[in-house]
Amino acid sequence: MAYEPPKQSLAGQIFDVVTLLVLTIGALYIPLYLGLAGAAKVPNPIANPTWESLGQNATEQQQWAALGITDPAAANDIITARFDYSFSWSSLIVMAVLVIGYFVMVVRLSDREYREVIEERFGTKRR
Amino acid sequence: MENVTSTAAGTDRLRLLRVLGPAHVWALGVGIVLVGEYMGWNFSVGKGGMIAGLMACWVAGLLYTCVAMIDSEVTSTVAAAGGQYAQAKHIVGPLMAFNVGLFLVMAYTMLEAANAITVGFLLDTVAGMQGQTGLNQQPFIVLAIMFLAWLNYRGVLATLTFNLVITAIAFIAIIALFMSVQLGASAVPLDFSAITSDPLPYGWVGIVASLHFGLWYYLGIEGTCQAAEEVRSPARSLPYGTMAGIMTLLIAATMTWYICSGLMPWEYLGQAGTPLFDAARVTGNTSLMVLLFVGTAFATLASANGCINDASRAWFSMSRDRYLPSWFGAVHPVYRTPYRAIVFLVPIALIFALGAPLDQVVTFSILSGLLGYTFMTFNMVMFRNKWPLDKIKRGYVHPFHPLPTIVLLILCSTAYFAVFLGYGTQLSAMMCFYIVASLWFHFRRYKFVRRGDQFTMPWPKPHGY
Numbered sequence: 377m378a379y380e381p382p383k384q385s386l387a388g389q390i391f392d393v394v395t396l397l398v399l400t401i402g403a404l405y406i407p408l409y410l411g412l413a414g415a416a417k418v419p420n421p422i423a424n425p426t427w428e429s430l431g432q433n434a435t436e437q438q439q440w441a442a443l444g445i446t447d448p449a450a451a452n453d454i455i456t457a458r459f460d461y462s463f464s465w466s467s468l469i470v471m472a473v474l475v476i477g478y479f480v481m482v483v484r485l486s487d488r489e490y491r492e493v494i495e496e497r498f499g500t501k502r503r
Numbered sequence: 504m505e506n507v508t509s510t511a512a513g514t515d516r517l518r519l520l521r522v523l524g525p526a527h528v529w530a531l532g533v534g535i536v537l538v539g540e541y542m543g544w545n546f547s548v549g550k551g552g553m554i555a556g557l558m559a560c561w562v563a564g565l566l567y568t569c570v571a572m573i574d575s576e577v578t579s580t581v582a583a584a585g586g587q588y589a590q591a592k593h594i595v596g597p598l599m600a601f602n603v604g605l606f607l608v609m610a611y612t613m614l615e616a617a618n619a620i621t622v623g624f625l626l627d628t629v630a631g632m633q634g635q636t637g638l639n640q641q642p643f644i645v646l647a648i649m650f651l652a653w654l655n656y657r658g659v660l661a662t663l664t665f666n667l668v669i670t671a672i673a674f675i676a677i678i679a680l681f682m683s684v685q686l687g688a689s690a691v692p693l694d695f696s697a698i699t700s701d702p703l704p705y706g707w708v709g710i711v712a713s714l715h716f717g718l719w720y721y722l723g724i725e726g727t728c729q730a731a732e733e734v735r736s737p738a739r740s741l742p743y744g745t746m747a748g749i750m751t752l753l754i755a756a757t758m759t760w761y762i763c764s765g766l767m768p769w770e771y772l773g774q775a776g777t778p779l780f781d782a783a784r785v786t787g788n789t790s791l792m793v794l795l796f797v798g799t800a801f802a803t804l805a806s807a808n809g810c811i812n813d814a815s816r817a818w819f820s821m822s823r824d825r826y827l828p829s830w831f832g833a834v835h836p837v838y839r840t841p842y843r844a845i846v847f848l849v850p851i852a853l854i855f856a857l858g859a860p861l862d863q864v865v866t867f868s869i870l871s872g873l874l875g876y877t878f879m880t881f882n883m884v885m886f887r888n889k890w891p892l893d894k895i896k897r898g899y900v901h902p903f904h905p906l907p908t909i910v911l912l913i914l915c916s917t918a919y920f921a922v923f924l925g926y927g928t929q930l931s932a933m934m935c936f937y938i939v940a941s942l943w944f945h946f947r948r949y950k951f952v953r954r955g956d957q958f959t960m961p962w963p964k965p966h967g968y
Contacts, residue, residue: 389828403936486596
């Protein structure tokens with residue numbers, strides 16, 4: 377006999393949508409509010425910068441000028457900023473466990489649901 | 504033209520119109536993605552340097568070629584609105600489908616928000632060039648999203664025809680810039696000396712890190728199959744439109760890297776908001792500046808337009824299946840569009856466009872896309888195992904299976920590590936979000952889902968069940 381789902385009330389529908397919305401917005405904004413988000417790109421400005429000391433050749437100086445930056449001091453932060461790619465192996469392992477664990481969980485639970493779908497669609501299932 | 508059709512349950516309901524051809528599929532795919540050439544890709548140069556940016560361009564191109572090959576085979580067989588969502592429903596199971604639907608909604612809604620932010624930034628830049636500093640970008644962001652949502656509300660054919668035109672103009676603008684510079688229209692010469700003087704500022708790890716934003720060159724090309732239920736001949740149009748799209752983007756991405764890397768110091772390019780427009784500024788040619796301003800504006804609008812189309816189809820499909828409240832699964836009686844889904848997603852896009860930084864929004868979109876590409880790898884293997892080639896007829900069979908799947912999985916794993924380098928917190932937060940959402944679906948929402956209705960394809964019973 378086909379599974380007959382319960383009818384969901386309007387309040388229940390609204391509750392479900394609000395739950396998803398809170399989860400979605402929280403996933404982006406919580407790291408932002410906690411100051412944990414963003415790339416670690418830090419300027420390392422040099423003292424008394426010149427185009428030469430910043431490693432910019434004559435053509436590159438023309439390009440900076442065309443972009444509206446003629447003073448090397450104004451380009452100092454942009455040119456000297458670098459990412460910090462140092463990381464801890466424990467963080468990497470946690471990330472790997474989260475990603476792999478997530479997919480394993482979803483596929484296993486999906487398969488349980490899928491068997492119900494196939495059973496209803498095609499009749500008795502084979503174990 | 505279909506007016507009304509009967510469901511298996513015997514009740515009548517409106518269906519989406521089948522009015523789209525291969526050109527519309529191309530426009531939908533390229534239209535969403537071409538903005539990746541106009542902004543965002545250049546952060547890959549910032550993460551790894553000039554050479555790393557080029558390698559990211561090609562490696563990401565390989566990743567998306569695998570995506571397009573795999574997607575074309577499955578979509579040409581599972582031709583239903585929702586694209587990968589419908590694939591997951593038939594091949595893996597309801598919970599996976601729910602997750603894939605969320606990937607699509609999140610990836611496209613965030614991309615839509617990023618586009619709106621760029622529109623505001625572009626107008627602010629141009630206003631600054633005219634001496635008008637401090638332009639309030641927010642009204643333009645709201646206006647862009649509201650206008651495109653209205654266009655989507657009114658009908659898919661008008662929406663994607665609009666996309667076809669503005670995408671073509673944006674693509675021509677890139678070619679025109681490339682040709683003009685090659686013919687000497689630039690006052691400043693191309694300079695690639697950084698390739699020898701500062702080839703890998705971060706070493707080899709920079710090449711891996713740059714793949715993060717390298718994905719932005721092509722992110723969303725898989726959106727072509729969202730319109731499967733509105734395409735006249737899905738088995739022919741979807742593979743043709745998708746593969747033509749990826750070829751278009753590979754050409755455009757390479758030309759974009761070449762022009763921008765030659766006309767701007769890599770340190771500037773790596774943090775620029777509108778790199779192609781900036782490249783036009785460097786040429787000193789007013790006509791090129793105007794053309795690339797128009798191209799940037801059109802590319803962002805076309806992308807946002809396609810994103811609204813795709814995100815709403817995914818939301819609509821999930822609601823129609825009761826994975827979400829069924830109220831959203833309605834089709835407009837006149838325009839035949841999923842109008843409630845379109846309207847509902849507008850404020851969500853606005854929340855992110857008005858309140859979050861561009862790189863966070865972009866990363867959120869990239870991560871959702873990346874999860875979707877990872878799903879495609881085991882989805883493809885399961886599809887071939889459950890229904891071997893001789894069991895059901897495909898509209899398109901991709902060659903060299905399982906090589907594209909293996910390559911895609913390796914590249915996805917590398918891309919996760921690339922995102923981890925600098926954006927690990929977002930990655931962890933997003934994984935927690937999807938884990939909690941999955942548990943919520945399995946233990947609360949799934950009870951409202953009709954089991955038998957989740958398998959609608961006229962296929963034989965899957966092997967192993």
